[in-house]
Amino acid sequence: MTATLRDVATRAGVSVRTVSNVVNDFPQVSAATRATVQAAIDELGYRPNLVARRLRTGRTGIVGLLIPRLGEHYFAELADAVVTAARQRDRTLVIDQTDGRRSGELSPLDLATRDQLWDGAIVSPLSVSADDLKRHSSTPLVVLGEHGAGFDLAWVGTDNIAAARDATNYLISLGRKQIAVVGDQRGPGGETGALRTKGYRAAMRDSGLRVRRGWVVAPSGYERAEGAAAARRLMSGPHRPDAIFCYNDELAFGVLYALHELGVRVPDDVAVLGWDNLRDARFAVPALSSVHVSREAVATAALDLLIAQLESGASSREHIVIPHEVEARASTVGAQSQKHPLAKGSPA
Template sequence: MRHRLKDVAERAGVSVKTVSNVVNGYQHVRPDTRARVEQAIAELRYRPNLSARNLRKGRTGVIALAGPELDAPSFAELARHVVTAAAELGWTVLIGQTGGGPERERAVAAGIGGHLIDGLILSPPALAAEDLAGLDDGTPMVLLGERVDHGPADQVTIDDVAAAREATAHLIALGRRRVAAIGARPTAEGAGARLRLAGYAAALAEAGIAYDERLVASAPAWRRADGAAAVRHLLTSGVRPDAVVCFDDALALGAVRALHEAGLRVPADVAVAGFGDIEDGRFSTPTLTTVAPDKERLAWLAVDLLADRVNGDRHTPPRDVSAPHRLILRESTAPPAP
């Protein structure tokens, strides 16, 4: 049987209003009274009726999370953390797929649910600030993972330039001089790809290595097949890299497979680094060196920013928040044995 506030009040010997004050975190409740109410809540296993509470506040208790591809490992792992963080606030999360295309991303940003959702967390690899201008339907929105320069909404990312520079510098420190980059976007869309390419170029410049466009391979999507295709393109075009930095772990796993098919050893012949620290990379052969964003921190920051907006902070200028990252060294870049 689902217990009501009245049942808790009777068990604790207090008024329904007092129980409501405790449940809603009202501070001015005597400690002994709060203790009796909390004991009664525990004994009855009382759970607040979030639907009724949200309706009184004009909210649904539902937010949306939208990303390019639901089966992309990096997004799937990030989504899991978002759902966990949102649950702490009593939110249910609807998850949608945009396909990474600008039209669908604009449609989602313009409002996917009217009064059905309280807020939106969007990962928009195909959008720029001008695409988002004028699309606000009043629903609070936070951009997650993919940076939009001078965007109109709060956003949570990592420092893509620094992360790619660190990964590339690690490959160079191993003595690799022909370092390829896989994951550049074939169009101007995708600030994340552009920033990672800038970090790659910065590491080359710092090491006194000339930037060679032949060693930069674009990828229309960041999937395993795209990583494999990019490596095949590099090899058939006559370019022979001795290291590859991939802008996503899925690309890196595809690259490792294509190198194996070409008779090249990883890392003895070609060292490979990825981006994202997906679980597959910890169990691949070889295990994958990768840039590891703090995905849990990214998710919590996004949910916290959205909660601020949902709870009434609608006038603060857009906030740009960064989560930490680290480079995890594994077998795919281990120096060859002497």
């Protein structure tokens, strides 16, 4: 049998109005009473009636998350973090996969706006323009990633230039001088890779190190197979790198696989550095060093920005930059795994 507000009120020993105030997050409830009511809600498994909530408050309590591909480990882990953050804020999350296509990014927004399916959305776009999103000016939005960094909207991300520069300097601090990168991108939707290459080149230039022809690899994708192919190409050239910096961990896993096939020792002959610090990174052989930008921090900042817009009724243009650091493991430092103090970013 489904629990009701009255059931919760009886269990908590308070009025139905008090339970309603807690469910709707009204501020005039003491912390002790809120905790008692929440305990009763959890015990009884009470779930608010979304239709009634919409009629009463004009909100559904639902937020959307639009991401390119759930099959990519980074986006899967990001979605997991957003689900957790939404649950902690008594919000329900609806996730849609856009495949990075303009139509895939716009269709869910069009549908949700027309039918009032959610209160607002967090979007990680690759193809839409700022003008596209202006059609949804009435829907609170928060944008993730570099493609949307220039939009006149609330945004959460990292400083890719600074993070890539710090990551490259980290490799240089280990004595690596022949550093190649895998993951360069060009054109619309490729802003992230382009910015990371810019940071890499700046670090190499500032250290007086040469970037040889063929050492900036633009793969056809960001999957393990493309990383393996890039490693084979780099190691077959006339100038072998002594470090390979990959713009995501999936590429780095492929690089590690190919180097193992080729009999190249990691990190003795070639150090390997990834980006994203996926959960699988620590279980690679050797364990993968990686640039870490907290997905939990991204999720929390994005939800809080979105909820602030909902509560204020005003759109936001605030940008939040999430810090970065290098999680150093065996693929760069052998057994001396550590968080490297050289490569820590700070909020802008």
